[in-house]
Amino acid sequence: MPAKTSSKAERTILQAEPLTDIPWLVHGFSTRLGGFSRVYGGGALNLGFTEQDSRNAVERNRTAFLSKFGFMKNGQPWPLITLRQIHSDLIHHVSKPPEEQLAGDGLVTETPGMLLGLGTADCLPIILVDVKKKAVGIFHAGWRGTLKRIVEKGIGEMGRYFGTLPGNVTAAIGPGIHGCCYEVGTEVRDQFASQFTYATELFRESKDSDPIRKKYPLLFLSARPPGHSDLPKKIFLDLVEANRRQLLDTGVPAENIAASPLCTSCRTDLLFSHRKEKGVTGRMMAVVGIRT
Numbered sequence: 001m002p003a004k005t006s007s008k009a010e011r012t013i014l015q016a017e018p019l020t021d022i023p024w025l026v027h028g029f030s031t032r033l034g035g036f037s038r039v040y041g042g043g044a045l046n047l048g049f050t051e052q053d054s055r056n057a058v059e060r061n062r063t064a065f066l067s068k069f070g071f072m073k074n075g076q077p078w079p080l081i082t083l084r085q086i087h088s089d090l091i092h093h094v095s096k097p098p099e100e101q102l103a104g105d106g107l108v109t110e111t112p113g114m115l116l117g118l119g120t121a122d123c124l125p126i127i128l129v130d131v132k133k134k135a136v137g138i139f140h141a142g143w144r145g146t147l148k149r150i151v152e153k154g155i156g157e158m159g160r161y162f163g164t165l166p167g168n169v170t171a172a173i174g175p176g177i178h179g180c181c182y183e184v185g186t187e188v189r190d191q192f193a194s195q196f197t198y199a200t201e202l203f204r205e206s207k208d209s210d211p212i213r214k215k216y217p218l219l220f221l222s223a224r225p226p227g228h229s230d231l232p233k234k235i236f237l238d239l240v241e242a243n244r245r246q247l248l249d250t251g252v253p254a255e256n257i258a259a260s261p262l263c264t265s266c267r268t269d270l271l272f273s274h275r276k277e278k279g280v281t282g283r284m285m286a287v288v289g290i291r292t
Contacts, residue, residue, distance in 0.1 A: 010034035011045060013068050016172030018258045019127065024134060026069055026115065026289040027127055029174040029260070031270050032282060035061040040272070040282045048119040048283025065285065066115070071292075078289060081107060082117045085140050089148035091157045105145050106154050108137040110162050112290040121274040122264050124176035124239055125286030126151050128158065128169055135162040136288045141176075141243050143184065147191055152246040166251030173259040174286050177275060179204065179238030181265035189235055192242075202242050205233045 011034030019027050035045030037057045045061050046053050062080070071078045079097045083104050090104030095111045107116040116138045118125050123142035128151070130136070139145070139154045151171075158164035184203075192199040240259050247257050264273040272281045 010043070011064060011068065013065075014175065014260070014262075016127070016174070016258050016260070018170050018256070019129060019172050022129060022131060022170070024112075024291045025129060025136070026071065026291060027172070027287060028069070029125060029286045030065055030284045032268075032272050032284065033270065035064065037061060037282060040277075040280075044282050045284075046272075046282030047285040048121075050282060052280060053282065062285075066287075069115070069287075069289075071113075071115075071289070078113055078115050080115045080117050080287070082119070083107065083140075085119065087140075087142055087144040089145060089150045089153055091137075091139070091150070091154055093157065093161050105140040106137060106150055106157070108135065108154065108158055108161060110135040110290070112292040115287045115289040117285050117287045119283035119285055120174070120176060120264075121272040121281055121283050122177040122182075124243060125174040125284075126154075126243060127172045127174070127286065127288045128154055129171075129288070130158060130162060130164040130168050131170055132168040133158075133162045133164055134290060135164060136290060138286060138288050141239065143182075143188055143237060143239065146239060146242050146246075147195060149195075149246055151243050152250050155247070155250040155252070167253060169247075169252045169256060171247050171252055171257045173240055173243060173257070175260045175262040175264055175267075175271055175284070176239060177265050177273065178240060178263035179236050181263055181275070182237050182239060183234055184237045186235065188237060192237075196242075196245075198245060202238050202245075204236050204238075206236070207233055 012031045013028040032044050037044040037046040037053050039052045088105050091106030092102050094109050118140045126139045128137040137154050139150050189203050264271045265276040
């Protein structure tokens with residue numbers, strides 16, 4: 001997904017190029033740059049109410065981020081609708097801001113003048129746009145949500161509420177952890193194998209190189225044939241490909257699916273990564289809305 005950026009000072013919004021051509025659409029993916037949080041390196045644009053950060057700083061960050069879009073309704077900024085994200089396949093249809101925060105990992109709407117938002121720090125934010133029905137959806141896909149087919153179900157929910165046809169959908173997979181860095185356990189691979197016929201294509205294995213073993217192989221002799229203990233294999237999951245395959249299976253054309261090349265774990269200079277930063281990090285936000 002070639003990314004276009006707009007910035008003021010250091011604050012940057014990433015955009016998916018296929019979506020920028022839709023005149024009625026508002027969308028963007030935040031970075032970690034240009035905020036008011038003193039934690040996470042200072043000057044961080046943390047958009048999530050995390051344990052380490054102050055609520056005041058996060059609220060200032062959100063105001064600054066949303067002001068980049070510049071949209072007003074009755075003299076007020078567009079309302080931002082978010083979720084208490086729970087790594088589920090729960091998707092909510094919203095036509096107005098809810099009275100209480102909803103729990104789940106997906107939002108869909110055809111109502112103009114609102115922004116749907118999701119927080120991420122490794123999991124994938126995925127935006128779906130029905131260019132014919134003028135409807136949008138946004139989904140949070142970590143390995144659990146992906147295993148539960150949240151983006152596939154998102155297409156189904158958009159069909160149920162708006163009459164969306166997969167062939168009319170444009171999809172953007174935002175920055176997240178990629179297959180180069182997303183190490184998982186055998187239990188995750190086994191669960192995917194039980195759900196997807198193509199699961200083997202989503203994983204790769206590698207062995208750590210150990211210079212000490214190479215230099216002193218006799219130290220690692222064992223009773224097991226052929227006489228040396230094996231280094232454990234590492235397993236890596238390609239979340240981007242897993243979600244792309246789900247979109248293809250629903251009927252979204254391959255040319256309508258764009259994915260960011262940015263890996264959160266590789267690019268902690270630009271993005272937050274829960275995995276790379278050992279859980280002490282902020283949250284980015286993906287947003288989508290329909291112009292009035």
